[in-house]
Amino acid sequence: MSDSIDCVLGLDIGTTSTIGILIGLPDRVLAKTSRPVTLSSPKVGWAEENPQDWWSNVTEIIPELLEQSGVPPQAIKAIGVTGMLPALVILDQNDTIIRPAIQQSDGRCGAQVTEIAGEIDEAEFTQTAGNGINQQLIAAKLRWLEQNEPDNFKRIATVFGSYDFINWKLTGQKAIEQNWALEAGFVDLANHELSDDLIALAHCPRACIPDKIRSEKILGHVTHSAMQATGLSVGTPVVGGAADHIASGLAAGVTQPGDMLLKFGGSIDVLIATQTVSPDPRMFLDYHLIPDMFMPNGCMASGGSSLNWFADKFAGGELPAAQKAGLTLHQHLDIISATTPAGADGVQIIPYFLGEKTPIHDTDARGIIHGLSLSHDLRHVWRAMLEGYAYALRHHVEVFAEMGHPARRVLASDGGANSQFWMQICADVLQKPVQLLIGHPGSCLAAAWVAAMGVGLSEDWAGIDRYVTYGELLQPRPETAGLYDKGYQLFRETYTAHRAARKAVDEY
Structure with missing residues (x-):
């Protein structure tokens, strides 16, 4: 296939599988493939995954997409990554994964949710942070680590999410995407910025939380090491990414x-x-x-x-x-x-x-x-x-x-x-x-479209409609x-x- 077509890559770091899609603008799906993910539940109510497995899947998926489509790497103009939210990934000062990711469906931190609710006014918190005091909060998950795995907690140097982790592996740049930050309970709706007071509820140093980035903003570019692992071209732009359910909504x-x-x-x-x-x-x-x-x-x-x-x-x-x-x-x-x-x-x-x-x-x-x-x-x-x-x-x-x-x-x-x-x-x-x-191919399509918007390949958010058609309208x-x-x-x-x-x- 000629490299004259503008192509965009979308990746979905899902709970049960990692999915990749390669689209050609304005309306072609060129290739799609996936790899399974193992969800571990070592104790009742726990849900964990190994972030390294997500990256291994990505390094297999991208070469397969290139082979399926016949697209040369230089034809890929941008990359977007989506994923489940808010998974918790923690790295130490050497950028080593400290422990398996704690998934959004994990239910271990009920006591910590109650603890936080006893410290602050829930109505005030909800109006400030946009979300209630519940088990989605990253502060509750981090407090669980503090109380149950103190050695791991002391090692934390970076806190971010599933697709933030893949973005870092691709670009070497660390950031937290806006919806991960919002559902984590770290954003003040009054100014849409990270709040030191909200982050303090997590009991971890403020420096552990990277800067927040909008979904369509360019975070960084594919590094030489990522090129060697995936076959992508060095310098390909990578945008901030998207929460999987929000991406699925746009694609629909x-x-x-x-x-x-x-x-x-x-x-x-x-x-x-x-x-x-x-x-x-x-x-x-x-x-x-x-x-x-x-x-x-x-x-x-x-x-x-x-x-x-x-x-x-x-x-x-x-x-x-x-x-x-x-x-x-x-x-x-x-x-x-x-x-x-x-x-x-x-x-x-x-x-x-x-x-x-x-x-x-x-x-x-x-x-x-x-x-x-x-x-x-x-x-x-x-x-x-x-x-x-x-x-x-x-x-x-x-x-x-x-x-x-x-x-x-x-x-x-x-x-x-x-x-x-x-x-x-x-x-x-x-x-x-x-x-x-x-x-409807799922969240990966919207991840690709967010990347297209971020690098200016389209100026129409609704342009994603070209990839999905309506079926029957069922009347009540x-x-x-x-x-x-x-x-x-x-x-x-x-x-x-x-x-x-x-x-x-x-x-x-």
Whole structure:
């Protein structure tokens, strides 16, 4: 392929895989590939990964992308990196990785969250930092290290995130991207700068926190050592990067106030675009990739992960029938469950199997199945699982509306969105049309587009739309509205009653 085409590289440092994409402007995907990542849980509630594995994956992915596409390295005009947020990576004064990264889904620091909440006023903190006092805070993770791994804590010289780490490996420059800094709890919304007072809550020296950088700003350029490891050209610009869920929102077309994305992965993200800030501890706050916009968002602790668990543990007997029909087990379960009525004949599931993040922030919550009788079977339970997540989504939509961010358009992306049965349930429960997408390659696409914007290859943030097309628009069915209204009310009341019962037992 001629090197006359302008190409941009996007990398996604994900929880389960590292993904790379090479795009040609204005509208071509030239190559895409991935490598798996090992998530370790050495103790209950822990989630860790080895940052060196991410870099090893990058050094394999980039040569493969070049080979697949036939693009010479000098044709790559910019690089953008996205990743999960806020993972915690720490280096010592020799730039050696001190310990495995503590992932965003890690739940070990509950005591430290309570500790911080006892020291400061949460309402004041939320208005200042934009996010509530919860387990996303890097200060809580660092305090856990201080109290449980003091030798490691004393060695810390650099604190940053997953994609910040890859940016450093590519350029030799250290920075923290704006949304890592915001969700870490280090940014003062009054001036959008790092706050010494907020960073002090982490108990680590101020010098450990690198400067903050905007997503599209050029951080540095590919070094000679990075060229040797990856095959890239020395001097290729690398931009600040992006949080994976925010990048996915941009790639899906969430560009106007009121645009909402339902992102169905192992967990479920809910994101909405807005031009106004109204911090609320029930939700997370991030910057939109489009300047002067924001992306309040929620994240459920589970989603596809719980559906996979259920299919594996309880639906294995249906696998032969699925294979005979040439279907996945999930597709087969959708088909047979479609024969049950909306509301699953009274079976309802509260899907808080891993506790829950937004909007309830209850790490002790657990899954609940109620209404089950001997007249029900696997079909009802599967449908109830799908409806349970739809009810949880409706809770998020209500909270956003209370915050002054009503949803005007709803889009759906990622693996779970391939289930039209589930997406129709979501449309019915939300009582809103759900727009399906075709060709959405994920966060890596937006990482590449952020890089294109950063080096001036495009001046149109919405230009990313050329890579993704719309599929079917699923309309809510009016005949289910009343039933799902009652089901949602029961969903909320059941959780509230269960939480009260847990509290009463604890007090007793």
